[in-house]
Amino acid sequence: xxxxxxxxxxxxxxxxxxxxxxxxxxxxxxxxxxxxxxxxxxxxxxxxxxxxxxxxxxxxxxxxxxxxxxxxxxxxxxxxxxxxxxxxxxxxxxxxxxxxxxxxxxxxxxxxxxxxxxxxxxxxxxxxxxxxxxxxxxxxxxxxxxxxxxxxxxxxxxxxxxxxxxxxxxxxxxxxxxxxxxxxxxxxxxxxxxxxxxxxxxxxxxxxxxxxxxxxxxxxxxxxxxxxxxxxxxxxxxxxxxxxxxxxxxxxxxxxxxxxxxxxxxxxxxxxxxxxxxxxxxxxxxxxxxxxxxxxxxxxxxxxxxxxxxxxxxxxxxxxxxxxxxxxxxxxxxxxxxxxxxxxxxxxxxx
Numbered sequence: 001x002x003x004x005x006x007x008x009x010x011x012x013x014x015x016x017x018x019x020x021x022x023x024x025x026x027x028x029x030x031x032x033x034x035x036x037x038x039x040x041x042x043x044x045x046x047x048x049x050x051x052x053x054x055x056x057x058x059x060x061x062x063x064x065x066x067x068x069x070x071x072x073x074x075x076x077x078x079x080x081x082x083x084x085x086x087x088x089x090x091x092x093x094x095x096x097x098x099x100x101x102x103x104x105x106x107x108x109x110x111x112x113x114x115x116x117x118x119x120x121x122x123x124x125x126x127x128x129x130x131x132x133x134x135x136x137x138x139x140x141x142x143x144x145x146x147x148x149x150x151x152x153x154x155x156x157x158x159x160x161x162x163x164x165x166x167x168x169x170x171x172x173x174x175x176x177x178x179x180x181x182x183x184x185x186x187x188x189x190x191x192x193x194x195x196x197x198x199x200x201x202x203x204x205x206x207x208x209x210x211x212x213x214x215x216x217x218x219x220x221x222x223x224x225x226x227x228x229x230x231x232x233x234x235x236x237x238x239x240x241x242x243x244x245x246x247x248x249x250x251x252x253x254x255x256x257x258x259x260x261x262x263x264x265x266x267x268x269x270x271x272x273x274x275x276x277x278x279x280x281x282x283x284x285x286x287x288x289x290x291x292x293x294x295x296x297x298x299x300x301x302x303x304x305x306x307x308x309x310x311x312x313x314x315x316x317x318x319x320x321x322x323x324x325x326x327x328x329x330x331x332x333x334x335x336x337x338x339x340x341x342x343x344x345x346x347x348x349x350x351x
Contacts, residue, residue, distance in 0.1 A: 033052075033104045033347065034049065034060070034103050034104055034105075035049070035052075035057070035103065035104075035105050035106060035340050035343050036049050036107075037107060037336040037339035037340045038091075038094055038107070038135075039336050039339075040067075040091070040108070040109070040114070040135060041168050041170075042069055042111065042112050042170030042171075043068055043070065044066055045065050045090040046064045047097060047098075047336070048337070049097060049098070049103055052349040057344060060101060061097050063090075065090040065093070067083070067086040068083060068086065068169075068198065069084075069086070069087045069114075070112065070116075070117075070170045070196075070198045072202070073113055073170070073199070074202045077116075078118050087123075088130060091127055091131045092131050094108075094131075098133075107136065107339045108136065109135065109136050109142075109146070110124060110135045110136070110137045111138065111143050111171070112140075112169065114135070114137045115137055115139075120137065121137070140171065140192030141192070143171075143335065144166070144173035144174070144190045146334075146338030147166040147173060147335050147338060148164050148175045149338035150248065150331075150335060150338035151248045151331035151333045151337065151338075152164065152246075154246060154329055154333075155179070155246055156329050158242055158244055159242065160243050160244060161176060161177070161178055161188070161237060161243055162244035163176055163177075163244070163245050163246075163319070163325075164177060164246045164247075166334055166335070167196060167249040167315050169196045169197055169308075170198055171192050172192070172193045172196055172315055173193075174192075174193070174229075175189075176236060189232075189235045193225065193228035193229060193232075195315060196311075196315075197311045198311075200225070200311035200314065200315065203221065204217040204220060204221055204311075206292060208291075214288060214289060214290075214310075215289065218288040218313075221310075221314035222314045222317055225315050226321065229318055232322070240324060243323060245277070245323055245327065245328050250305065250312070251315070252280075252312075252328070252331075253271075253330060254301060254305055254309060254312070255280060255284070255309075255313070256330040257269075258300060258301070259283060263299050264300065265300050270332050271331060271333060272329070274329055274330075275330065276327060276328075284317050287310050288313060292306055292307060295309060
């Protein structure tokens, strides 16, 4: 669970920390903890460092890097040496930030790649030896719960049921919630499908000779995901009045950036955006027809996401099929924020 991080002295002059620095507290007041949340996924390694505030928390440091930990996992069943090296490089940066920011309480989680890989636990042990970070390989249910905790405050207002989803690199988590007037939604049911942007891309390949081949591959990806969602769709209410839909992942934030025609990614413009589902379907259709080179030229996609974004579109299309809301909420927040809120709430902070 919570990991006690090393507490080396903070280096002077760190930019983000200066923005929240304050005069020393009187001795009679205990200083607030600094918290850390690390999420090692199949595609990305992400870290947030934050301190409690009156209305939530203030982020004082952050880190994100594409590591593609699950690259080749579907065919080999193992995390490759190259993928481990990429992840360890990113995790070393995270460990240094945790020390430098004097993080006192943190939780570090690993998801689908480490759950599925035959050498996942060996890799986690190596991470602890080389970086001091104790990764907790969490179950899909916990992954879904943390994602929901991290983003539910951005749900579209209303009293109808809401579906929150997280499209990852190796899996997709879906949570049906009921707000019921409470501060935290009640989870009615959840599902984890074994398809994410990395695993689904590797099922078909990354580039094709012409538009016809691309569309055929896109159709096959949608069908794989639709089949994986079949049991979950049977658990959903038949009447879908006043339903709400929210997504948290690189897929939805990237496609929202395309929708807004942003020249470069801007979290302030994307986080909390409510966009018509029909607009997202049009963007997905456009992506499914474009070549890898054409997608690479789009702002906010580039070479780093061009090969994976189509699989994300196929997963998103399948979600919108089983939950036909009119509006899609976009959240640039998720598991890390859920971890921070959980740790702070346990310590008595009202967040």
